[in-house]
Amino acid sequence: MIADYSLTTAMTALNASTHPSPELAALIHSGKLWRGQEPARVRTEPTGHKRLDDWLPGGGWPKAALSEVLHAEPGTGELGLALPLIAQLTQSGQHIAFINPPLVPYAPGLLQRGVALDHVLVVQPQTTAAQARGHRANDRQNESLWAAEQLLRAGYAAVLVWADVASPQALRRLQLAAEESGGQALLFRSLKRASEPSPAALRMAVRREGVLAGGSTQVQVLKSRGGSVSRAISLNL
């Protein structure tokens, strides 16, 4: 009853005036509450791809949140999507980490694209003999999510995690760690996960299109906090 009452009051207050009370204004400003008729204020970090930023609600990667990038297989353009962010963060002296990457993040390539290598950490959680005995196939993925959480809480500005199998609880914990630390968690998973529920603030699917070298990357938004976009756009990464 009390909840209903306060909700009603809040709605009345919202409807009664275009100038909400200070409490409401604070909520709206913080991004925790938004009015349906206007786009939400989501704190974001530009992706560095101009067309993508213009198109995304909020204008970039949501800050202090979990974002998901779904892709078919390693090297489909998923790293290119995140690269300007990594470059910008490391250039400004912040630390980022690759956790359980499927291939070797190639130092010469990263450097050419403006990444400050001494601010990049690669973590490869190993499955120990003891765990192998326990037949827990997704241990490494759980380890990866755990390590991501630790790194965020220790002040890493962004973590890029590859963990295809992830329990909803583990994802929520990661989202919470990002929220509390103010860092960004970028989770890379396969397209097959598109139908699974996720607490991520932004979910994007990337696909390659065109058959020629230098073809573009198609980005589709599956979910975004603070507004929805239905179409997909093509980017030249």
Add this chain to the structure above:
Amino acid sequence: MLWLTLEFPALGREAVTADAKIAVIASHGSHRWLIAPLAVDTGKSLAAGTSLADARARLPDLLLLPRQPEAEQEALQALAHRVYRFGSPVVAETIGPLEPYAVPRWRVSVEIGASLSLFGGVEPLREAVLQALLENDSSARHGIAPSRSAAALLAFVGDTEPCLQVSALRHRLSALPLASLPLPAKLLRGLQGVGLQQLGALFSLPRATLLQRFGRPLSDELDRLLAQRAEPFTAIEPPPVFAARYELHGQIENIETLLFPLKRMTQRFAAYLSARAVTCTQCLLELHHDEGAATRIPLQLLSPGREAERWFEILRERLYRAPPDRAVRELYLRADDFLPLTGSQAALFETHRLSRERQAMLEKLMARYGAGGLWQPALGADHRPEQAWRAGPVATEKMLDRTAGASPLPASRARRPLWLLPQPRPIANPAPDDLPERIETGWWDGAPARRDYHRVRLGGRSAWVYRDLDSNRWHLQGLWE
């Protein structure tokens, strides 16, 4: 001289187990007795010296462990290391047991007369010593007096009021009961039999009579108490390498059970480092089993560490992550590579709290995944793509500061992809439509490479492929995005 003596009434048990409800037993012939107080459920305890038969009568299910003099010595040494910075010399002694049912006394004494001014007097110094001992789990009593025997006696009876003058000794000790002296029971009964109950009565007896009736040892002991006779001692110095050993009761598979001895060992390690005023970045934990080779676990910190908690944290992490595959019988912790402690390190820690947290977390991850599980992408000085990168060690904050601004190695001008395959993979002939980048190198070291690199579409991906000019075969080596 002015001695601060610490007496550790429960050390015989603390050196062996943390559980105060386990009876630690000394034996002589058929005699078996408690050498440390034994906690009884009701909050009371059985005094040390109680015979095992009596203890069993009270507690039929009593758990027993034999006394381990070696472990006691090690624990005592570690406690001695803790007080090393408060004065010199430091003396560690175990007295007795002289006979069945007698209780050994474990003491560490430090001469503080010369360091009083440094610490600003007896009180601040005493506070600092007690503070240093708090980190340890040992219960201690202390006394301060001009002779080691007197300081020990004051500690034994729990009189913490310092006695600073030799001339005041006799007065201070007079009221103490004879039984507080570590005397053989027969001698004590003899003294009590002639009506002597307190030390004062002994002091006032003519010395010649005392010598004649009760012998030289007692007379000498009285002289030592009153600081009228030299007290020989062997000062302890920290050894050049650190080694701590812990023998477990039986074979242990459960990691929780290993944590107690590990905590102890890291505390000893920290005390040792503090005593020598050094720090350290690596140590070695050895788990010994009943059969087969010992499990060796090297541990590494990113920056020099002295705190017990930091070492304990990574040891625990490592053990949970990679538990030993067999039951453990003995633990060894060793370190032999030390760094001098510099003022700047302490300052660095104070000012970089966040980076310190980050470092602690990285150490935890390294302990968990092994040193190879964490690395930083770095350039390799070679044109062969597979050698143009390397997995560099994780840099500490200090290293970062030093390398900031240093120019990286000259990299290839040609574009490079973001992903590299761990091993090039043979592929079917693609149809590249770009000009090749030729890499021809490595003829001097037995791994020559003559290749033409192209960027091609491969499935849905943009791939970095090459044709081996010798075999004319195509390989996939990288992916662009």
